Amino acid sequence: MSLKGKAAAIGIGELKPFKEPGDLTALGQMARVSAEAIADAGLEKKDIDGFLVGVPFSDPGMIYPASAAEVLGLDLRMLNQVDIGGASGAGMIWRAAAAIDAGMCSAVLCLVADLNKAGDQRPPVVSVQREFEAPYGNIGANCGYAMIAHRHMHEYGTTARQMAKVAVDQRTNALKNPLATFNDKPLTIDEVLNSRMIVDPLHLFEIVSPVSGGAAIIVASPEVAKRAKHPPVWLLGAGEAANHSTITYAPSITTSPIKPAAENAFKMAGLQPKDMDFVCPYDCYTITVIVTLEDAGFCKKGQGGPFVAEHDLTYAGDFPCNTHGGQLSFGQPGLAGGMSHVTEGIRQLMGRGGGRQVKDAALGYVNGNGGIMSEQVSLVLERRS
């Protein structure tokens, strides 16, 4: 079954991330971005008949979708929780398209929001991770990505300067994004390499900052998309893959499941990586972008380091990458961090990129990545001229 052209993203809502949540609630942020996305689509709340939601770390609970839907006052024909970590945002898009194509519903609200509260707040993990990871201090995501980076450097000669270049070019993009957390001054490679070492070989400026925020996207049937206020952004291809949770037990730590996910997305779209006008790869760390560009086929395996060093990743460059600044400059508001790559892809294709608009952008590649290079969702999106 192909979902090519079966559904379109027609509206987005996104908060500027913020540090101090005060007495705000995750559900309150969900309501804000939902209202924004529904209005942006040119729809009314009663038009929403499908609902996909991510459970916030700050307010977790069982049977979450119906509770959130009740707060929002939705009357639904399809509802579900999407729990594939940072890939949840991208994963919602093709789940929504599949539900629409199957006749379950016609307009899906895809929704994530979270609050970052100070303190030792780690998402709960399952028993095998408590048993075999936590006692050795393999806690949180930093350690796994640091070990990927070390192995990548060992196998392919990737350098610290190459990795730092990702954060630097993405910062240049963020300077044109009013929503980005870090958009006040440029960044240099030396500043990245002189920032504090957190987990060798990753420095502070190569690691996302947890913030609070939220995002929503409306995915609609071709029929509903006719009423949209902005040019619909069509889903041309999608692919998903996962083969591990903890990176220790992955078949390879330097080649990720992005490979099959992207292959399937491009196959469904009938396109190739070289056809893309820009890319929005998940970037929890600098190394994540390098591995993604390799595994999605934008360069040869092992050449991601030289590739990012030799190409201009800015919105005006020869390989526009994470034109919103990536999460490294946008910030990571829980699952809305991963959603930011999707909203940016949609913005670019709607021609709403403002000062960072990629000229004549018609095709974009988006990747969502969960856990430690675990769950992967690749999307190919199109603006029809």
Next chain:
Amino acid sequence: MSEYYKPLPKPSPTSRPFWEAARRHELTIQRCGACREYVYYPRPRCPKCFSDKLAWERVSGRGKVYSYTVVRRASSRAFADAPYVLAIVELAEGPRMTTNIVAPPESVRVEMPVQVFFDDVTPDHTLVKFKPA
């Protein structure tokens, strides 16, 4: 006896033989009777062929550092005594383990040969760690 404040493993029926062996200072892991694959961490069925014919086998304790990081600032307050070396060790028999390398952080390298040792962190808990071979 100083208080040990880091997370401790809570053995399950599946993993109990692994931790009991560690307390005896023996490294035993599962091996599939059907496909002969060595398996770590302990599983209810062979993750490769899905057979339930898993048996415990004592292994060499030799391996190499597949990758590592020096954690200088930990994500959890329990590890505020950072730096420590977190590593993936590939055992001579094949499986990879999350563990610690107990050595000066600057001396650790990818592919470095290592040997198991047993860290009795409490009277009831022994962790499986490695040091340079």
